[in-house]
Amino acid sequence: MVCLVMNYSGITQVEIHRESAVTGTLQIILKMGNVTSDSALVHLSFANQVACEDNGPYHCIVTGEWVSNATLRLDILRKPSKPSLTLSRDIVEDKENRDDLPFICQGDVGFPAGNLVLDSNFTSNFYPNTTNYTTISEETCRAYQTVTFYYAFSRDWHGKEIRCSAVNNQSLRQNEIPPFDKQLVEVVPASYCPNLERGQYYHPYNCKNYIDCVGGKVYVGVCPSNLCFGVYETSQCNYCTNTTCVTDIVDRVCNGLNATLVHYTSRRCSMYVNCTERLVRDCPQNKCFDVLNKKCPSWTPFIPELNCSVTEYGIGSNATILCVVGDIRISSVRATVRPIIGGEISLFYVTGVLQPGVLNTSSTATLTLSGTGPNQTLSLEIHRILCSQIGQYIINVNSNISGVINLTAMADVPVITVPNITNENGTLEIRCRGHVGTPAKQIFLEVQFYGSSTFQTLSAESKTNTISNDCNIDRETVFTIFATSYWNSSTIRCSVKSDNNNILSSEQRVIIVVKSTVTFEPSKRESYIGDNDFSMTCKVSSHQDLRRVEIYFESSSLGTKEIIATVEPQSNVIYMEGIILSQAAVMKDNANVTVRFIYNLTCNDDGIYHCKAVGAANFTSSITLTMSSEPEAPTLNLSPWIEENKTTFADRMFRCAGMVGRPEGLMFVEANISGSFQRYDFPSVINNTQFNCNTNQIYQFYYTFNMSWHGRDIRCAVQNAKTNKTIKSQSKTIEVVSENYCVGKGAFYPHPYECTKYIGCKDDKISAINLCGPSLCFGINQTTACTYCNNQDKDLTCLPGARNY
Structure with a gap:
């Protein structure tokens, strides 16, 4: 990384800080001091391989007559490993x-x-x-x-x-x-179990597994660790060293044979090998295999399902379901449908059918038998298909042979929408929409990267909106990708799988990724409330088909956005009052626009300013402006009742008040009880109010003072949140009235230190410390009442030791 500093007056220091992406902390990793020139060039190189901890922002901070910085983010990439x-x-x-x-x-x-x-x-x-x-x-x-x-x-x-x-x-x-x-992938056929008794049998491909036949259905079990299934004398798992895997049996017995049932010699005479299926089987009911006739006694071949297919169709048209029956004597035919919504509906049930021809007709469907011998076929024609007829159709022959076919609403070719040009390292939204049939199919995105000869399915962030419209379910999926330069000149298309597993794809679109440079300087800025001369510059370069530059403001306090300046070619400028453009140049591919504010800035100007270059693609750079204000010296009011070993009353607390600045500063209290002023954290109550972009803080505190505090000074202070400098109030002296003051006294007596106050005594204790009214003093002419201070004779003073505040 390189940090270049030019034309920077009074450089004293250049620092490179690394900001941890994990903890958010800053660490100085390079520091140059005693820089005497007005320019600097700092190279930062990694001596070792970059690591995860190197991920995050790096700041180049320059100190001189002012402090400025630039930020560069380092993103650590790591390749995936083999899954x-x-x-x-x-x-x-x-x-x-x-x-x-x-x-x-x-x-x-x-x-x-x-x-x-x-x-x-x-x-x-x-x-x-x-x-x-x-x-x-x-x-x-x-x-x-x-x-x-x-x-x-x-x-x-x-x-x-x-x-x-x-x-x-x-x-x-x-x-x-x-x-x-x-x-x-090795698929166990569903036909493995129908003619076998319940029990465990050989797995056709993996001797670690076995087949568990229950009710003619296939379930797969697994032997415990280090055990195999296939000890031919027993149907159980045993140590693998004592058995041979089933696949070895098939290879050895069926060598050179096709479509043959072969007895396997063992003490289990029921076992044979079907070389067509390449499966090891047992005769039903443990009957011994007939070696001469190569079949099980009373063995009935497995009857497969009907092989059915459907012609192309659409809602409102006819559909024909064709099922190959073969050379079977037909005694009955049943046709039923299970709609997607609703229960099973019987279309036909025909018995005693021996000859080809139309078996039954109705206004909705026709069932026809055609062909002879091994070429017999059944055809079911559904007339003028409705949405309510979409579902699963079942053809049953002789009650034990069945064929199933699904009629669904067909999906259409989807439509793709994608911007002609997108920004490098920006977000690209690709919209795919269309009819996805019933049941609804998923729309997926395919990409052919530049230089590749094949399309591949793209794994991308997506969001789907589905609208049901009778049978035609409309679906729009928005795919979001991060458009790096790797995507440039790639070809994309939207696709959906049809009911016959064909892929329906949209037209192909080519992604064009362009790179432009938009800088809004400085990247981050602070200004004081009341400043009336603030500027920022937006520079645009290498921007394809540049049409205009927009400066708009996003307020952090009001939550609003507004365009404050628009610059078009030929200096066609639209701007707001109080803002001028000292430069306004928009050329074919470049621009240089400086915005200067001439009014007094307020806290409402705090927020983010964006410079947007509008062209074939849009690029934006931003500045964060933070408005600040200085705190003011606070004021201090002492509690009127300061008595030895007595806690300050809640309604007569000490009070610091003042503006603490923006950002909000820290208000606290200092006292010189130990000889020098130190901070004291008294029990306190704090109240903040906003006034003209500033914070007015009232800090009220209370305390129990002993006589060691008497004559000590106390003051309020505010610490600036930005500079940490402290502004202090005028000091005031704590004067503590002794708790024994009223011993032997009754009624009212002058305050020993302030003639504007008086003390009430009762039962040898202080019952009150009160203030006289404005311009009044207590004890003039030895009276026990408050009288006007300015009516005193010039020779009269407050009682000894007291003073008029």
Whole structure:
């Protein structure tokens, strides 16, 4: 880092301060004194590698005839590390994994925090249900993220891979591949259990796991540590050294065989290998496998679901659902629908159907059987689809064969809105909107970074607004990204997944990131209330298509914003009263505007001043102006009742009052009880009121004085909050009346020190210390009453020791 100081009169010292981003404290890390020139050039280099503690603002503070500073922020970036991906053991065809067995991707996502992104080599639109948790430590510049996710895999996923990548657009360089971990997906078919009794069976891919068949459904269990399932004489977990994994059995028995059931020789005669499915199975009811006929006795092949598909359709048009039946003698056909809203509705139930043809017709649907032998198909045509007919359609044949298809409202191609040009290191908002169908699909953002040949899904901060409009659900998602130079010339598009898993993408837009320099000098400024000559300068350079410069003010006290000056080319200036522009030059790409205030500044001028350069993109620089005022010398009023060993009455307290300045100074009391004035923290009550941008403070205090205080001086003081200088009131003397003054006395007696007061005595104790009225004294001509002091004869004085205040 370099700090350059030029044309600075009377430089005496240059300091570099580092402000901790964690604790907010300042630390001097470089200091140059005895600088005699009016310029200085200070280089700050890091001898060691930069660390997290180096993150934060650095201040170059120059001391001379005045003090000024410049600030530069150092942002520490750290690349992400390779994450770890742990697959759930509960991967069964078309079944979402259990809540207690999630997929987990976790790892260090760099600093500032990036994101963990999931994708697959099977489909680029892998969007499982995810839960994210991110821990960020500012002290160590680390961000750790854990993503748990759930998914229902079809059989087509078997043998594909899932990848978890740590993506950080700020810390990774352009074209740098984010670190990743990938795992192989192995899907247990849902057809594994339907013809097996309840019990535990071999897992087809992992000998550490086993299949638990319950009611024909597949559940995955896991053996304890160091144990494997597959000791062929028993169906239980045992030490791995005593068994062979199931995958080894399949490879050895099925070598060179296809579509074959093969008996596996062991003491369990029920066991066989299905080389088509590459699964180890047992015959139902523990019956021995028929080696000659290569089947289980009384074995009924598993009947698959109907293979159904649907033609393209839309709301108001017709849709045709086609289901391949095959060479099956049909005795009954049922067609039902489960709408998204509402219960199940029966469309048809037809029995005794033997020949192809129309089975039944209605005004809403037609069910037709066509073809013969292995080519039989059922077609269900839905007429003029309504929103109420959107849902799940089920075709049942012979009560035990079924096919399911979903009719949904189709999503449309989304529309993208993005600024033509954006600011470097600024916030870029990208809006994606469109019909997302029913059920509603998620809109996502894809980016093709400059130099890359592929689009990738972008992990960005987003906010979605959904509006239901009958079947067509409208959704607008706003994606927010931090536009670094890395984004320049990148191509983006909005996308949504259709019901057939195709991707519908908007038109492509290219992001143009521009860099401009706008400086508003000085970056921070202080001025005193009442100043009438204050100026600040805004400089603009390299700003594409510069159209105008706006100076506007954001008041810290009123909470308002207002434009105070607008400068356009040809010096077309609009400004407020009391403000002049000593320079007003706007050229094609550059500008230099100095704003000078000629009225007396008040605290209402305290706030933030912005200089905004308006062009192809907008850039803003700001100044914070803080208005100050000096405190005034306070006044001190003593309590009229100061008695030995008696606490001051609450309604007759000592009182300091005065203006404590802006920012608010500190008022306190000093006394010379020890020979020199020192600060005393008496019990006190403080009341503040605002007056003309200043704080009027009343500091009232009370105390129990003994006779050692008699004759000591006391005064009020105010410490300036900015300079720490102290302003003091005039000193006054504490005069303590002895608690024995009234011994042997009654009624009223003169005050021993002040003739403007008198003392009431009762039962040898002081019952009151009172003031006479204005211009009155007590004890004139030996009277026991207050009389006018100016009526005394010139030879008469107050009682010995007393004085007239």
